[in-house]
Amino acid sequence: MTGGAGRSGAGHRGTGALFGRLPLDLGPLFDTLAEQRPSVNVRLGRPLDLAPERGTEYDTGQVAELVRETAAWLVAAGAGPGSSVAVVKRNHWDYVLLACAAARIGAVPALLSDRVPPDGLAALLRRLRPDVLVTQRDVLGGARAAGVELTALAGRTVCLDGPAEGALAVDELRGGPVPAVRGRGEDEPLAVIHTSGTTGVPKLVVHSTRTLIRRLSAFEARPWPVLSVRRADTVASAVSFAHGRALTWTVSAFWRAPRTVVLLPDSDPSTAAALLRSHPPTVMEALPSSYVRWQALAEPAAGSTGSAGSNPFRDVRLFISTFDAVHPPTVRTFLDATRRRHPLWMQGWGQSETGPLSFRFLTRGALTGPAGRHPTTRDLGRPVPGWVRVKVADPARPGRTVPPGETGMLYARTGALCLGYLGEPERWGRKLDRGWFNTGDLGVRTRDGRVLVLDREVDMVPGMSCVEIEDVLHERLPDVEEAVLLSVADGRPQPVLVTADGGLDPARWRDAVRDLPPLAEPLVVGWDAVPRTATGKVRRHELRARVLAGSAGIGTGQWT
Template sequence: METDLNWCAVLAHHATRTPDQPLTVFEGVTTTYAQMAARSAALAAGLRALGARPGDVVGLLSYNCPELLEALFAANHLGGVAMPINWRLAAPEVRYLLEHSGATALVCDAELLELADAATAGLEGSLARVAIGADAPAGWLALPDVRAAGEDDADPAWVPAAPDDVHRLMYTSGTTGRPKGVMLSHANLAWKNLAHLVEFGFQRDDLGLACGPLYHVGALDLTTTTLVAAGATVIVHRAFDAAAVVDEIERSRVTTVWLAPAMVNAIMALPDVASRDLSSVRVIINGGEKMPIPLIERIQRTFPSAWFADAYGLTETVSGDTFLDRGSIIAKLGSVGRPCLHLELDLWDDEGRSVSPGERGEVVLRGPKVFRGYWRDAEATERAFAGGWFHTGDVGVRDEDGYLWIVDRLKDMIVSGGENIAGSEVERVLYEHPAVLEAAVVGRPDERWGEVPVAFVACREGATASADELIEHCRGQLAKFKVPKDVTFVDALPRNPSGKVLKRELRGG
């Protein structure tokens, strides 16, 4: 057997060395490393009793809470694959993830049971349903009961994981209209943690804040898993609230936090933020969105001790591929920095050749934290790794010092509030409306969210539809953030001679 790289080994290491060290603090309740290790082992035994086996996928549909992390550890403990699910998705989208992944268990937040019930109604196959909380409705088992049932059979030893064994499945918007399951291995996570610990120097006395959703690699991997690798403590907020974040930082003396650009904007819009003592923060990891210099200067005054580390990364690489050096944010305005440890980054032209500094090229990546492929999609995996490097679909430019700027996207992708939206995914739903002949969805700049999706629609001859009607049609099948914010009706979509829709023209219009 190859070296065991199961993520649970990290938890066990700290549970042995510093058993009373808090791993999470949630709504005033502390969970230590030793408690998390014992609970996740018992939950793993309970899930095993319900039929979960090594290699099985365990879906995690929950707002932020310690039980979400417990279930993630439990899935890995029994040799399974954890699958965090975006709770902003609509029921048909959640259903697709459960069906495509072949999940055999679903751990769900009590407040999301209605969504889960709608998503699993009539679902073929056996699915163990576990509700987070002391009470569970018909058809569900309460997580404390499942954990308690496994306590007698709980084994502190986890199922060993080879480096390439899948630790986690993360579904990301696919440009072909359906989400793709990103297979992140135990080795991917281990190498990511090493790179980020070297980058930021996190230690046991650091105090992180997980205020972004833990279904997203930003909050989960740029904050939580790296800090757990360091044996540090993470304060967990159930959901993002700008005022609550500022209060928490000031009260608890938080040292590091990941914030998407929209979250930064919300914090900086608070009327009293400039008067608050936020000097404890030494690292803010941000999503790499170009900001005006006056805003940067305000951020630096508000967080006087912080390294504002603009970053670039993808779900396929466990996030955090490049970081902007401390003190370089104005000198290299708009740059997302240079590659982290053990990651090779290059820019290629259409012929697969490296481009010179100052020239545009597709960002390609190679290294041990790059994912192993897409779940049940060999064709997409082969395309993504053409030439032996992972093709990101992002277009970048590098300067002579190796700093990277992201300037365009090859992929049909909209980024709204840190969430990826495939235009084709929204178009697929629009085409299901009987009045729609043609549809194209693009991103429109938005001061709050960065971008929002908007639709351009041509109706069939003799058919009519209103913008409100099409938006309502999308609401029933798509997450709220994917629903077009506006619909523009056109006679026909602009196309090139080969028939491809010219979305660049629509964005400009």
């Protein structure tokens, strides 16, 4: 499982030196939790695809039993120490449980979203060469309809929801003995995840126990003020469970032993409302796109005409968003929806390769006042002291740091840096400069050390920030659910606006852009017309091909 992944020195002390060692190994994780944290209740938005007959309620002991049983049938399927187990299925928390089961037997899980197009999945599986592929019939059928035979790209394919051509049904493999836990070195590959793939086929990111668990999960599992989960909390998560964040979050959140953990596999507002009203969260983490879809549910707790019980966010003390930009009106809506006197919104900036790099806490007061040109959520705070270093460098001369206030390429140095890109060592090498990782983001460092992220380099427009303009459009056009600004090499930037009915009053548009840089006339579409990644990000490359066929962007894209 090396595939061209190579470790870069991070220049940090080990996590053990900082915190001591927590028993958070991924393979036996739920055995440990069942013994030391047995009181956590798990509530699911729908039954797990891994065990649909077991319903939607678990405790940690029942989860541990399911992981052990899964490890047994993975062995029966041919997985074992050093082998690769690829998982491609509908979004749900059982991605994490399959990863735990694979890690338990010494295999390396590779978590691939079913939102990756069939040709992209084929490219990833060719890099992985998995011994076992765990999937579902609709994934196989959809790929086959597109001319891609996924079963030919794995040693053996196991289908979770019944028999399929070229695949074993999981029921054929059940009943074997529970295998022993296999250990691995701290710096050996533990899991493979993929990047968002907004600009094409995703990269396969290889993480180790040290980078993913010791460095990220252990940090979050400690009792930090405000940030940490508490015993009385009801913690809800609605993310892409194929993403590395789902692994690190599961480890740290369950170790903190909240009263209830609520897991939502999709962002459908009606499904989310029913579960969250039954178990009102005190800590809520979701994709930015999910927050957008849920705004209608987040009626203000005070002065609302509806009943207090109809607002599922009434008791949230901490909202968390990662993965992508969140615009000010969305943050404001949710902070106003809770009855808590001083709720916080924590916005993080990071990447699959690095984990979180900086945080910023937003309050109600931070988002009040008249709307203006300047963004309120582009300021992503300061890197964690002693944990992450960030510099802004000249893209043409990475060794030259630009002065505070000037735009440049953002580089990061962290002990959580992944081992590399599976199968793409040259690409990984281009992203590193003497231990500094090129994030591909353009930004600014202020004189007091805050990080302002302007755009991905591939999406840039000279002299402006597309993300800032998108913020302004959301502020001035509240009924726009998504605003995307596409750079155009030979013309004005092209706005693509998502509204509920696919329409927008031209007069309101003209008023909204009255003092903005010249933009093309907007293309107004419905939500489903915009292609998205598993984490809800807009696939800008694909969107450009749909709406601006033949048009090129401005950025080089060489650091994506």
